[in-house]
């Protein structure tokens with residue numbers, strides 16, 4: 133045995149040519165894993181109807197099998213194979229698909245327990261990223277895909293992020309450039325269409341969903357009820373998630389006297405650039421504080437700061453609601469100790 137055959141070769145990066153799309157759909161049909169670009173974050177995709185392929189996702193990520201996968205589809209007609217859609221799902225699909233919205237619906241018996249962690253429901257999304265859509269169309273399969281990162285770490289928003297953390301564990305990465313949104317999809321539970329519930333905030337807001345459905349939209353897990361229909365472990369439920377290794381401290385507002393003159397081994401992360409001459413331990417997500425740009429840059433910046441050797445990262449929460457809620461949700465998880 134040669135030395136090189138003992139160590140697993142690194143993943144190959146593919147540009148989105150027509151030939152590469154055909155190659156990657158062949159790999160997916162063989163039950164292999166392919167990291168894919170989406171408008172939210174990069175996903176680690178496998179044939180959702182192949183339990184062995186889906187199991188390999190959990191192994192590659194080190195993800196507990198109690199954390200169910202999101203299944204991605206190319207068109208509405210595929211939904212019926214996986215889930216039992218209702219009128220609310222049809223209305224939200226009309227408004228937001230393809231796009232960053234995942235719907236939880238009762239599942240069909242074609243979906244294996246490995247995908248749903250044994251739940252009677254399945255989470256489904258029709259993504260908007262052009263290359264991922266081409267791949268979904270070409271392979272003709274629904275694709276199960278969680279974020280393409282080791283379990284619990286910051287989600288990847290470039291192909292390079294995927295290569296760095298999973299490059300030795302998977303064979304293929306489709307490079308679609310940096311993700312346009314940069315935060316994971318909004319997840320809405322539609323099992324009871326009269327009481328839709330947001331399980332994870334994202335770029336599609338509670339208000340947008342309420343406008344389409346014309347009913348109040350709840351947020352978070354039902355209180356005081358042990359809910360056998362919800363996963364044991366989920367981003368909405370698991371506090372420590374999307375976490376850098378460096379400890380993160382959150383601040384409602386950071387005042388200038390706090391960061392001026394602070395030790396150089398502590399980083400200060402703002403949404404907007406503070407005014408004036410800045411020391412080298414000051415960072416921001418968008419110079420003008422545009423929240424969409426801030427969301428897009430959040431995970432990449434957390435990774436960058438995590439790799440820079442700071443002892444601590446102080447982060448200021450985003451002002452306002454909607455996209456700010458989604459950004460702050462990720463910041464809180466990054467800061468969570470438990």
Ligand code: AMP
Nearest residue numbers: 200201236251253254255278279366367
């Ligand atoms: P990820 O793909 O890593 O962003 O995570 C997928 C998340 O989708 C899970 O952690 C759950 O929060 C959620 N999810 C997937 N399937 C279900 C389901 N059947 N019911 C509720 N939430 C789900």
Ligand code: MG
Nearest residue numbers: 278279287367
């Ligand atoms: Mg994830």
